[in-house]
Structure formats: C-alpha cells, structure tokens
Amino acid sequence: MDVTFRIRRFNPEVPGKNKPYWQEFTVKNVEETDRVLELLHRVKWEQDGTLTLRRACAHGVCGSDAMRINGVNKLACKVLVRDVGTKIQIEPILGLPVLKDLVVDMEPFFDHYRSVMPFFVNDTPVPADGRERRQTQEDREKFDDTTKCILCAACTTSCPSFWANGHYVGPAAIVQAHRFIFDTRDEGWKERLEILGEPNGVWRCRTIFNCTPACPREIQVTKAIGEVKLAIQQRKREGIATPVGPIAVGNG
C-alpha cells in the first residue's frame, strides 16, 4: 500500500522556503504495521534529505519526536500506519518557535520545567541505617503516574491556554511538579506550590482536557493539574492525590 504525506515545512535560511509551506510525498510499499517515524525516515533517506526532524530512541522513551499527526499531538515512533490511515498530515507541535521543518525550540519549554524545581528536596540526614528513605506502597502509588513523564511536550503544546500565552507554565511542568509535591519524602513542596500559584501557574488551566489524550505515556495530566490546584487551594498535600485507576482516555 502507498501512503501520502502532507508535511508542514519551513527553512529560515533558504529564500522561498522561509515561510511555512506544505509539501506532499508518496511512500510506496508500506505495511500497516509500519511506524510513522520509519516512513518519515524513508522520505528523508529516499526522497528529500533536507527534511528535518528530531528523534533518538525510536521506541517512545526519549520524548524527542512529538509532532502533530493528523491534527493531534503524538509521538511519531509510537504511531502505526494502521492507527492513522494512508493520508497522513504532519506538523510541528504548536506554541514553541519553529526552527526548521518539524524541529522546534524546546528551550522555553525546558525553562518552565526548570522553574518548578523538578528535583528531590530533603536536607534532613539520611536514616540511621544509611540506606533509603522509606515510604509506604500507598504513598508511592499517589504519584506513580507522574513519574512516567518523558518531557516530550505533547501535552503542553496541545493546550489552547499555552498557545495563547507562552508564559503559562504548562501541563508538563505541572506534571513534573506533581511528581515531587506528592512524594511524602520531599520537603520542597511548599515552595513549589508558591511557584505554581502565580498568575501564570496552574490558574491558566481552563480544564480543557486536550493534554490528557495527547500524552503518549497515558499520564492523567489534567487530573494531576487538578490535584496541584487543590493542594494550593487547601494549603496542604495530604488526602489530595489519588492513584490512577484503569485509564479512561487513552492515546487513541
């Protein structure tokens, strides 16, 4: 079977290509189990070597190939032709400056990530046995979901509040903060709640729910944001986060 690609392209250095434009490619002899990333490789290797995209692991762990596929954010390496059909439209993720073709500047995204102190904070001495700080299984469950984030930016760039306002800290940074805020061993949670309580913190979230289906790791992103909002409202972190049950909104 053949697959037709319609790809959003942009090259700031070449006159005539320095305004975003659409280009079509046809790839032949495609299996329905081929991944979109492989086919983009075939376009690049067999038809047009200038097509520029990011990828590394090709197995959904590094988070470098988030793009808008047929209108929704996905990881190209996790999507099969079977899932999206034989007419595939590819665009860069939205809300971050496009550098070239499908490559965006991730720095503003990482700035937001760094702003929430995404690291373990605990200055008390380690326990007497010199080993790990212990935690019950139930306590660990509460933030298990948000440990899975690979920082692909699919969620943040699916959010209309972020498109409108790049100062909004965005879903991914809140997910990362959630992972530490609700970790009983962490002591930086109060400061994180202050950071996320700023006008461009969690309050820009309008419960639109685009982020949850966009997440390739099936993290319940909007739920996590909601729990952080409640923690700020109630000035506490106990009794707010709940483990994620069976997943209702998958990355379809």
Next chain:
Amino acid sequence: MTSLVLTLTETLRYRGALGQWSWVLHRITGLGVLLFLVLHVIGVSWAVFFPELWEKEILIYQHPLFTIGEFALTACVIYHALNGLRIGILDYNPKWWKHQQQAAIYVLIGTVVILIPTFILMFQHVLKHYQSPEAPFIVSLAFIAEAQFPFLVGIVVAAVAAVLVSSVVGLFTGGGRASADKNARQSHHGSQLERFWWRFMRTSGILIVPLVFGHLILAHIVQGVFEINLINATIPGVPVNEALGMLANGINNSGTAVEYVAERWNFFAGPVAIWRLYDAALLALVTVHGFNGLRYVLTDYTQGSPLLRRAMGYLCAMGAVALLVVGTLALLGTIDQTMVDMARAAQDAILAGG
C-alpha cells in the same frame, strides 16, 4: 493580539477531544451573556433615571431580531451554567476526571433537554403576540441602531481609557519589563488574588444558577418579554392586591415597562423588598463573575505586552465597578407616577410613529 489569531485558527485546526469544544462554547456563551448584561443593567437603570429610554428599550427587545437573540441568550445561559457546574465539580474532585468526557456529553444532553420545553413555552408567548388582533408594532432598524450606538461608543471609550491609564502607570513603574530579566533569581509567592478568584468563579457560579434561572423563568416562561408593557397584565412574582396603590397592586395599569419595574421593586414580603434584594444579589454575583471571566479571557491574549495586559485588568475592573454603581443606584431609586406617565407618553409617541 497575534496570540489571539493563532489560538483561534489553531483551535479550529487542532483535533482536540470534546473538552476543547466545551471550552470554546463556555467562553463564547460567557462573553455573550456578559455583553447582554451590560446593556441590560444600564437599560433597567433607565426605568429610574430616564423612563422614556427604558420604555424604548423594551420596544426594541420586542423586535424579531431581539426575539431570536433572546432564544440564543437563554441557550447560552443554560449551557454555560451546566458546563460551569461540570468544571466546578470536576475541579474539586480530580479523582472523577476519567468521567470528564462523559460529563461533557451529559452537559450537551442536559442543555438540549432543558431547552426543548423552555423554547416551546417561550415560543408560545411569541405566537400569542404575533396572533393578537392588533398588528404587532415593530420598531425600525434605524431606531435600534440609534439607541444601541451609545453602548458601542461607551465600550470603545472605556477600552481607550484603560490603555491610557495603563501607559501612565507604565511610565511610573518602568513598564513592568524589569521582571522579565531571566537571570534574576526571583523569590516566588503564589498569587492570593488568583487563588481567591478561582474559588470565587466556582462558588459564585453555584449561587448564580438558581438566581438567573429564576429570573429567566419570570421573564420568559411565566410571562414573555411582550407582556412587560402590556396594559392590565399581571406582574410575575407580585400578587394582585387592589388595596395597594397603582404602582404596587400587582397590575400593570399603565401598560408601561416602567410600571412593571416599579411594581416588582415595590413588592414587600413583610418588611423586605424581596425583588430588590433578589436583583441586588443577582447583580453583584453576575457582574463580578462576568467581568472576572472577561479578565481571564483578555489577559490570556495580551501576555506579550505588559501595557495591554495591565490595560485589560483595568478595563474589567472599571466595567465591573461602573455596572455595580449604576445597578445599585437604580435599585435604591424610587419610581413615581409622573415617571410612569412620562413613559406612557413616550410609548404612545413611538407607537404613533413619532
């Protein structure tokens, strides 16, 4: 403003889930109802300050265009209310968020289920009006344009004033650009104000539901807009009591919209003017909720410019204060027989084509 264009076009292009469209509808319906509210509160205040103008305004509300608008307004209020409740309920119960997609569908179904009987009842008032033996009077479009134009001017003037104030403030505070210095290690303080507003939007929403539904039931179902200036009609929510004066007997003796308001506001249950109290609660909650909602919307799209962002905050604050003052002064005012007579004369003049 580029961010507004980008967000509009890309929201249409992004194939988000149902929640994306719920948000679009919530925003549009909220803004639509707020626009009506501004015209409406100023309009009602004329019953006290400029009786002829309120009489004129009700004739305008009876134009077919406004009848269509009235159906749209009702739909907006109902959708926004149900969707607002959905947002509020899920916000306080993140653990239920796997049901959000279903909840969004229930909101749509609920809106339709409530709207069908509501529209049927509303439409009966419309039918009755157009089937009455005397030919229904319809004001001209030019008449409407002339009466509504000042509102447009007012909104533009307010926006320009807000930008001017913001520039002046910017001159004194260095334009707010200093804080954009990326290397400055800032200390963080959650915004207590935003924390408050988030809670306020949700609690006020719950309180507004019965108030605004009750208001709409009286104005649309018990009677229609066409009965507001109908001679000898009864006044919804005011029991007939011939023993009381002309402006408190529960009957619209003069057939004016001004007497209608007078009757409602003159009704006392014991020592309490309940409709004044009711309207005051509605006014306060809806105005503050609506203008804070407007602030949310406007500041979403103006983060790129400190000048505009501040201006939008001022605009919303000014709007809310202005509307609260006008509405409250009206509620504290009195309507006497001479004002009703003025309104009667104005109505006669318009009906006679003058």
